[in-house]
Amino acid sequence: MKSTRLSLLRAKAVLFALVSVLAFSFSACNVTTEPEVEHVYKQIDADDLLVGTWTGGSTEWPESYTITNTTFESKGSYKGNNLVVQKLDSTSGYIYIKYTVAMNADWSYSETAPDVGKWYAISYKDLGAEKISLSGAYKKDGATSCKTLDEAVTEFTVDNGYFGTYSSCTRQKSE
Incomplete structure (x- = not known):
């Protein structure tokens, strides 16, 4: 037993x-396990819906933005090249540029400002054939640029507190 x-x-x-x-x-x-987030950004075609001149703002504070497939310009303000886009969906995403003109400490803009040659981001949403909402990256005590594109993609996000105010813009007809 x-x-x-x-x-x-x-x-x-x-x-x-x-x-x-x-x-x-x-x-x-x-x-x-959560997969590593891959930063997916790409150049855009010349006929992409983002490409064009967009205006908005008020009579007192008019705004004008020109987007090509390789450049971004905020009239009277900053400019950049090496433009790439991270599309979140068909109507929103982030535009990344390498500054060619940026702000100096005295609030003027020049090609020799400290941020020139570094990366910056613009958020867009509500993209349509005739309208878009744009917001340049800004956060009190936040970064004004990043040394690399990967750093800019990681830093400049809505979740990180950037892009609080958007300008509603309309497409300008080309003549």
Whole structure:
């Protein structure tokens, strides 16, 4: 009888070990890890819906933005080239530029400002054939530029507190 009990205990131990190993194996197969976020940004075509001259603002504070497939210009303000876009969906995303003209400490703009040659971002939403809402990256005590495109993609996001105010703009007809 002692031998039967011992055999039964061994069988239970083996069964428990087998179940444990199988449970671990199945749970290991179901482990989900968040995939690394891939920064997907690309150049745009000359006929992309973003391309054009967009105006908005008020009579007192008119705004004008010209977007080509390689450049972005805020009239009377900053400019950039090497334009790439990260589309979030068909009507929103981020535009990244490398400053060619940026703001100086005295609030003037020049090609020799400290941020020239660094990356900046503009958020857009509500993109349509005739309208768009634009917001340049700004956050109190936040970055004004980044050394690399990857840094700009990581830093300049709505979730990070940038892009609080958008300008509603309309497409200007080309003549």
